[in-house]
Amino acid sequence: MGRLIRRLPSSPAAVAGAVLVTLMVILAIIGPPIWGAAAERIDPAAILQGSSAAHPLGTDNLGRDLLARVLVAGRYSLTLALLAALIGAGAGIVLGALPSVLPRRAARLVTGTVNALVAFPGLLLAMFTAVIAGLGAKGAVLGIGAAIAPGFARLTQTMAASIAGADYVAAARMLGVSRARILVRHVLPNIAEPLILNLTQALGGALLGLAGMSFLGLGVQPPAFDWGRLLFDGFARIYVTPEVALGPALAVALAGIGFNLLGDALAKVASRTAVPGKLSVPVVPPEQGEPDPGAVLEVKDLSVTFPGGVQPVRELSLTVAPGEIVGLVGESGSGKSLTAAAVGGLVPYPGAVTSGRLRLCGADLGELPEAERRKLLGTSLAMVFQDPMASLNPALKVGGQLAEVSIVHQGASRADARRRAVDRLGHVHLPEPEKQARRHPHQLSGGMRQRAVIAMGLMGTPKLIIADEPTTALDVTVQRQILRLLREVTEETGSAALFISHDIAVVGELCDRVAVMYAGRVVEELPVEQLATGAAHPYTRALVASLPDMDTDRSGPLASIPGRQPSPGQVGAGCAFTDRCPLATARCAERPPLVTYGKAHRVACWEA
Numbered sequence: 001m002g003r004l005i006r007r008l009p010s011s012p013a014a015v016a017g018a019v020l021v022t023l024m025v026i027l028a029i030i031g032p033p034i035w036g037a038a039a040e041r042i043d044p045a046a047i048l049q050g051s052s053a054a055h056p057l058g059t060d061n062l063g064r065d066l067l068a069r070v071l072v073a074g075r076y077s078l079t080l081a082l083l084a085a086l087i088g089a090g091a092g093i094v095l096g097a098l099p100s101v102l103p104r105r106a107a108r109l110v111t112g113t114v115n116a117l118v119a120f121p122g123l124l125l126a127m128f129t130a131v132i133a134g135l136g137a138k139g140a141v142l143g144i145g146a147a148i149a150p151g152f153a154r155l156t157q158t159m160a161a162s163i164a165g166a167d168y169v170a171a172a173r174m175l176g177v178s179r180a181r182i183l184v185r186h187v188l189p190n191i192a193e194p195l196i197l198n199l200t201q202a203l204g205g206a207l208l209g210l211a212g213m214s215f216l217g218l219g220v221q222p223p224a225f226d227w228g229r230l231l232f233d234g235f236a237r238i239y240v241t242p243e244v245a246l247g248p249a250l251a252v253a254l255a256g257i258g259f260n261l262l263g264d265a266l267a268k269v270a271s272r273t274a275v276p277g278k279l280s281v282p283v284v285p286p287e288q289g290e291p292d293p294g295a296v297l298e299v300k301d302l303s304v305t306f307p308g309g310v311q312p313v314r315e316l317s318l319t320v321a322p323g324e325i326v327g328l329v330g331e332s333g334s335g336k337s338l339t340a341a342a343v344g345g346l347v348p349y350p351g352a353v354t355s356g357r358l359r360l361c362g363a364d365l366g367e368l369p370e371a372e373r374r375k376l377l378g379t380s381l382a383m384v385f386q387d388p389m390a391s392l393n394p395a396l397k398v399g400g401q402l403a404e405v406s407i408v409h410q411g412a413s414r415a416d417a418r419r420r421a422v423d424r425l426g427h428v429h430l431p432e433p434e435k436q437a438r439r440h441p442h443q444l445s446g447g448m449r450q451r452a453v454i455a456m457g458l459m460g461t462p463k464l465i466i467a468d469e470p471t472t473a474l475d476v477t478v479q480r481q482i483l484r485l486l487r488e489v490t491e492e493t494g495s496a497a498l499f500i501s502h503d504i505a506v507v508g509e510l511c512d513r514v515a516v517m518y519a520g521r522v523v524e525e526l527p528v529e530q531l532a533t534g535a536a537h538p539y540t541r542a543l544v545a546s547l548p549d550m551d552t553d554r555s556g557p558l559a560s561i562p563g564r565q566p567s568p569g570q571v572g573a574g575c576a577f578t579d580r581c582p583l584a585t586a587r588c589a590e591r592p593p594l595v596t597y598g599k600a601h602r603v604a605c606w607e608a
């Protein structure tokens with residue numbers, strides 16, 4: 001908020017709004033002590049006068065000075081408007097946040113209620129509530145609060161839904177953090193700023209609404225008075241002495257314009273931030289088979305299906321042994337990240353995950369009760385996403401976010417969890433870890449943030465680290481440091497890693513074994529030493545050939561693979577690489593199975 005306010009002077013409308021609001025606040029503070037006595041002084045000799053030197057806005061039916069009354073009424077008018085806006089915002093935020101924590105049916109009911117309230121005319125809602133609550137300031141405040149609430153509820157719902165897709169929310173879900181805690185700790189702090197901005201605009205609306213209620217006789221009742229009440233009293237004399245209505249009308253208009261201008265300007269400055277889409281966790285119980293007891297991760301026949309039968313991941317099988325770093329490589333859209341999401345239970349809704357087997361650390365993820373599955377994922381699996389900024393909650397300090405893992409899963413005290421967080425930050429070579437723990441993510445560089453995310457993964461005792469394009473958003477030097485760190489971490493902790501990348505050079509440098517994905521399937525799996533010269537699948541060979549080396553002729557274009565990978569909805573019955581394959585034959589109309597080609601080497605190609 002402070003950042004936004006500092007940026008305001010660049011906008012003339014914002015300056016005008018800020019000046020008007022400041023004047024109104026000053027008036028509310030100094031009005032009653034300075035002009036309070038004059039506003040209450042009855043003068044039988046000056047009843048119902050028009051404008052004069054002594055009374056620039058005239059007098060009322062008791063001879064009281066209307067200018068003084070307008071100046072004094074500012075405090076009461078603004079206080080009532082603030083109360084109404086706070087009530088509306090509070091009720092709206094609660095209504096809007098409820099669907100995030102309630103079971104699906106109750107959430108739908110609340111959402112339906114909000115939709116109905118949004119469609120209901122605000123003024124009618126305000127009058128209806130005011131009449132039920134009773135005439136006077138209380139009824140008017142509640143009425144205007146009721147009219148403001150649906151807008152806040154809708155805003156909260158929309159923003160909470162969009163924040164729910166952020167990586168750090170996905171990570172918190174995977175850690176087993178409850179919905180209510182995610183809402184309070186991760187969602188609400190990140191939508192607080194736009195809600196506060198909306199409150200500024202709502203204040204202007206409340207002020208006008210309250211004036212309207214008083215003007216209709218439903219608001220403040222004598223002897224109390226606000227601008228609306230003064231306007232109501234002055235309106236009866238509008239044709240004889242129009243100046244008596246001018247003062248309160250001008251005050252209401254200027255205050256309303258001021259709050260709206262300021263709110264608009266703040267909202268414009270704030271609107272330069274965006275948030276990603278929604279995630280859910282569907283995992284279908286697996287079938288029986290012959291599991292590999294020694295594997296850290298064992299995936300067999302894993303498919304991810306979206307409505308319409310689109311399958312971005314198809315019957316994928318993969319095993320990761322303890323301490324092993326397996327690279328999952330392929331072009332964008334080959335299904336690498338969805339495979340990782342399926343393992344972590346983070347496939348976006350409405351995707352459905354099916355698998356013949358999905359075992360982590362010997363436990364069948366499909367058969368475990370939800371709480372145990374969450375706990376296993378939270379303690380044994382660490383996810384490192386591509387964008388470290390999206391992986392960390394921008395509203396929380398780095399140390400606090402790391403500590404949450406120990407608090408939730410190891411039952412550690414806050415102090416112990418924090419000590420471990422600092423220790424882990426030091427472990428990933430962050431300089432001055434104590435200091436970094438006290439910082440917010442935006443205060444760290446990209447490389448430092450990615451180190452912090454890796455440190456977060458090390459808060460538990462992960463047996464498997466899934467790193468999904470963890471170096472893509474970093475510059476080359478920092479990439480090297482992060483790759484070295486990942487290697488170091490796996491060697492020190494004995495954890496295995498599934499390293500996802502589109503860059504076969506990076507994979508070749510870091511990994512022990514490589515699985516190449518194309519159009520949702522693994523088409524080749526081989527030890528990294530064989531990658532350069534022993535690859536058997538035409539696609540893997542083409543990927544390797546597209547890498548420049550010291551002998552590459554830099555004067556011509558770099559080698560590339562002609563054509564494009566088919567989208568998940570276009571994959572046919574045969575080999576998906578057929579259209580781009582120089583070795584394709586008629587037999588390729590039938591899909592080749594992934595078969596053993598040599599030691600630890602499997603290929604899916606008829607011509608291999």
Ligand code: SF4
Binds near residue numbers: 577578584605606608
């Ligand atoms: S199966 Fe046929 S089309 Fe597919 S990679 Fe092998 S040769 Fe090429």
